[in-house]
Amino acid sequence: MTHDQVVIVLNTAAWSGGVGVAGALVLWLGRRASVRWLTLGVATTAVLAVVAGTVATSRAMFLSHHDLGVITLVAAVAGVVALVVALAVGTALARWSRQLRDEARRFGESGAFVAGRSGPAEFTALSEELRNTSEKLAESRERELTLEQSRRELVSWVSHDLRTPLAGLRAMTEALEDGLADDPARYHLQMRSEVDRMVRMVDDLFELSRIHAGVLRISPQAVALGDVVSEALAGADSVAQARGVRLGGYVDEDVLVTADPASLSRVVSNLLMNAIRHTPPDGVVEVRGRAVPDGVELSVTDACGGLKDDELSRVFDVGWQGSAARTPAHDNAAGGAGAGLGLAIVKGIVEAHLGNVAVSNHEPGCRFLVTLPT
Numbered sequence: 589m590t591h592d593q594v595v596i597v598l599n600t601a602a603w604s605g606g607v608g609v610a611g612a613l614v615l616w617l618g619r620r621a622s623v624r625w626l627t628l629g630v631a632t633t634a635v636l637a638v639v640a641g642t643v644a645t646s647r648a649m650f651l652s653h654h655d656l657g658v659i660t661l662v663a664a665v666a667g668v669v670a671l672v673v674a675l676a677v678g679t680a681l682a683r684w685s686r687q688l689r690d691e692a693r694r695f696g697e698s699g700a701f702v703a704g705r706s707g708p709a710e711f712t713a714l715s716e717e718l719r720n721t722s723e724k725l726a727e728s729r730e731r732e733l734t735l736e737q738s739r740r741e742l743v744s745w746v747s748h749d750l751r752t753p754l755a756g757l758r759a760m761t762e763a764l765e766d767g768l769a770d771d772p773a774r775y776h777l778q779m780r781s782e783v784d785r786m787v788r789m790v791d792d793l794f795e796l797s798r799i800h801a802g803v804l805r806i807s808p809q810a811v812a813l814g815d816v817v818s819e820a821l822a823g824a825d826s827v828a829q830a831r832g833v834r835l836g837g838y839v840d841e842d843v844l845v846t847a848d849p850a851s852l853s854r855v856v857s858n859l860l861m862n863a864i865r866h867t868p869p870d871g872v873v874e875v876r877g878r879a880v881p882d883g884v885e886l887s888v889t890d891a892c893g894g895l896k897d898d899e900l901s902r903v904f905d906v907g908w909q910g911s912a913a914r915t916p917a918h919d920n921a922a923g924g925a926g927a928g929l930g931l932a933i934v935k936g937i938v939e940a941h942l943g944n945v946a947v948s949n950h951e952p953g954c955r956f957l958v959t960l961p962t
């Protein structure tokens with residue numbers, strides 16, 4: 589670079605730099621203004637910097653007076669063009685951001701975000717982000733609604749299920765009171781079984797509320813799965829015999845599982861009782877336990893004839909029961925239908941053990957599969 593060029597660069601840098609700093613300061617002070625004024629400010633600073641550099645160069649005698657006039661004229665015209673373009677861009681930016689603001693406001697009002705597709709990358713990114721948020725919100729709203737719905741259903745189901753035995757009890761006590769009962773002993777037996785059923789139901793409700801409140805206390809220890817299963821089978825034997833259901837069970841040798849023994853027993857017996865209750869006479873219910881690479885697997889297979897898709901997706905819901913379960917014939921069935929809480933409790937307990945429970949159809953019935961980590 590020649591000496592002259594160095595001088596020109598330094599001179600221009602000083603003057604244009606000064607204008608740049610002043611422009612930056614003004615922009616900083618006005619940073620809360622509309623983007624339209626900010627872009628205009630940037631363009632104005634650029635034009636003024638060119639003019640300042642030119643004047644500096646001419647003062648250092650590198651430009652004739654005439655040349656300075658020409659350049660200033662050119663800069664003025666170019667400056668006007670630049671300002672118009674800057675104003676247009678600024679206006680567009682302002683419009684896009686207003687559009688985004690309107691979208692966000694509508695999002696707040698309706699809860700659903702409808703994204704416009706225009707605007708620079710940052711705006712579309714923001715818009716995309718809002719759309720994601722809106723989807724997440726919609727999902728959680730949906731979840732809350734179903735939860736609320738199932739809570740309402742539970743209350744109505746439970747009150748229905750309590751009202752039936754209570755009405756029966758009242759009728760029986762009245763009959764006994766009036767001396768109208770010809771066989772009081774049978775009445776007493778019947779009353780006893782109704783009361784037992786209600787106690788079971790209230791126990792289930794209590795257990796479930798503890799699970800939901802997250803205060804289910806489990807003290808995991810190494811348990812032999814075989815022992816738990818044979819205990820549950822022994823407990824269910826009389827019920828199975830009464831219904832003519834054949835029970836089978838096989839657990840691989842020495843399978844240990846880390847679990848709370850009482851809770852695990854409850855899981856197995858709930859599944860077993862359900863399976864027996866839904867299996868026709870002469871059907872087979874089979875329990876199978878084995879070790880898998882990352883834990884223990886326990887399955888209960890029955891001969892219920894298969895479940896429909898919507899039933900498969902609802903069996904674990906709190907309070908849900910299949911249509912047959914609420915008919916009076918089932919009410920006092922051995923092993924007793926509860927209030928649709930049994931499987932919700934199973935799921936709660938299994939999940940408290942960080943395990944998983946699922947149901948699938950499996951000829952000639954369905955299979956409940958519990959997996960527990962070791």
Ligand SMILES: Nc1ncnc2c1ncn2[C@@H]1O[C@H](COP(=O)(O)OP(=O)(O)O)[C@@H](O)[C@H]1O
Nearest residue numbers: 862863866892909910913926927928929930931
């Ligand atoms: N082994 C099974 N085979 C077929 N259907 C079942 C079985 N276990 C449960 N179900 C269905 O799931 C519903 C909910 O079961 P559960 O939570 O144990 O409640 P409950 O036994 O009180 O009806 C039952 O009413 C029944 O319709």
Ligand SMILES: [Mg+2]
Nearest residue numbers: 862926930931
């Ligand atoms: Mg049940």
